[in-house]
Amino acid sequence: MKNTKHYLAAITAFTIWGFFSLVLRPLQTYPSLDILFYRVFVSGGLMLLVGILLRRKVWTENRQHFAALSAAEKKGLLFQLFGGGLFLTANWYFFIYVTNEVSIKASAFAYLVCPVLTTVLAWAILKEHLSRGQWVAVLLSATGCGILAVGHLTDLLYSLLIAFSYALYLVSQRKNYGADRFLLLSGQILFSALLLLPFYPVYHGLVPVAGRFYILIAVIAVFLTIFPLWLNLYALKGLRSSTVGILLYINPVLGFMLALTVFGEKVDALQLSAYGVIVLAVVLFNWFNPAIRAQAAAK
Template sequence: MRINKYYLAAFSAFFIWGFFSLALKPLHNYPSLDILFYRVFFSVVVMVLINVAFRRKVMQQNWNHFKNMTTKKRKNVVVLTLGGGLFLSSNWFVFIYVMNHVSVKAASLAYLICPILTTVFAFFMLKEKLSKWQWIAVTISVFSCILLSFNHFEDIFYSLITAATYALYLVSQRKNSELDKFLVLTIQLLFAAIILLPFYPNYSGAIPTEPLFYGCLLVIVVFFTIIPLFLNLYALNGINSSAVGIMIYINPIIGFLLAIFYYNEQATYLQLFSYFLILVSIAVFNEKLIFPRKLKAVSSKMEGLK
């Protein structure tokens, strides 16, 4: 696997996300909806300012390109962009709730099963093919989730919802490649803000006054929202989804290690075994990507014997 700027972007995005709990956990006393409201609103303000101040030429070029599209293509771009915004905001709310009110392990598990859920959704929604090894990996992952559900149904339930919303976001964005990625992300967050705005007066708490809240929020907006999301979308320009899939596992592995060694959350032997099975399913699922050179070498030798 040749390392280039796209692999580095994907690695950096998921490495950063692995430490998200460090900025989110200090806000556990605040309602999940309040964190979501301010995260989305502040992100939109920052991204709109960046576009207006430094990316006017890019905005004009994309607007001209959009106007020159066929009606069918314009409709497709609008649906994919706005639908992605809906999935992304849903994922954020569930993830914040799980991280602060269920457990860090449950949040980490969500992104362990997310790549496999993404592929299953792509199989049914985009008609992408799965190899027999990938189906075996899906089966192993499902079995591990059943094991984790014993006496921990709430963990696995919220993990699956979190993983499903992000998987749907990734699947919906695979074909959304007509416009600039940073601009697409800005539009998606703006759409999410428009959706949330009517709920803010009735469902938000008192306006936070503690410096801790705004300090953590600034870190969340810049380092755990704008930067990794842009790196993630940028990486999809140059590498395939399988390569990105391997990178996703950096996030939950770091999160799980933080849960055990930093937050001192307890893990049973059954949970550890289940996580081990998920790691096995990851290796099986990506066997072609992990062992490409060996398979090519054997194939070349066989060709030479003919």
């Protein structure tokens, strides 16, 4: 299959994020904003160190590449950089807050809504074509999300904040302007760090003293931020935003399973049936994906 590596990158990234709660929940006693501060600052510091020590040549090449772009392309690339950093910052805070202050099910639900929003935004903004079968899958997944929202309006509103911020990030990163993806990601995280820096002196809590806090933050920075985000950007080089958005369902399904089996959160028959509907929607969406069917027919 032509895009096998891109599919594997997306699947790996979303699988990793599906286990995020295992690392995030032990930090539940710390304020959500503090977790965000340290996550972004540590990630930004690591990315800056890697850039200085190992990627100076890439920086020089990309600076020359940027200078050669047209005015419209420069504007688009700058939007990917600064807009992407802004969307990521918002998504990270909402996810941390909902996971630790509301419920893991609510944060998992957000990433059930996200693929639907990503697909619709990609169709509306990027003019990505969807077949009739894929629109049926989108409507079916929306129905499943609607079932999950019954009796949980507050959770739905929190989930929509997470979903919309990440959907905007996915769509904003789809177009390829030729910039190095790892360098672009570095710029987004560093911009996020600069964005948060003025707020740290005013809004941070007590400086953590427990060694476990910093160990978990390091794990989050490297294995749950930098690595899966790089995989996600790599996947977007070969896959449409709508396809990556549908693969995102791996994340909430795993999150839901952890909420149920590890953290003992309650789930009723209505919620279980809704997840079944959404899984069916994922299967249908990929079945009616013209690229996948064409590749399968060519074998």
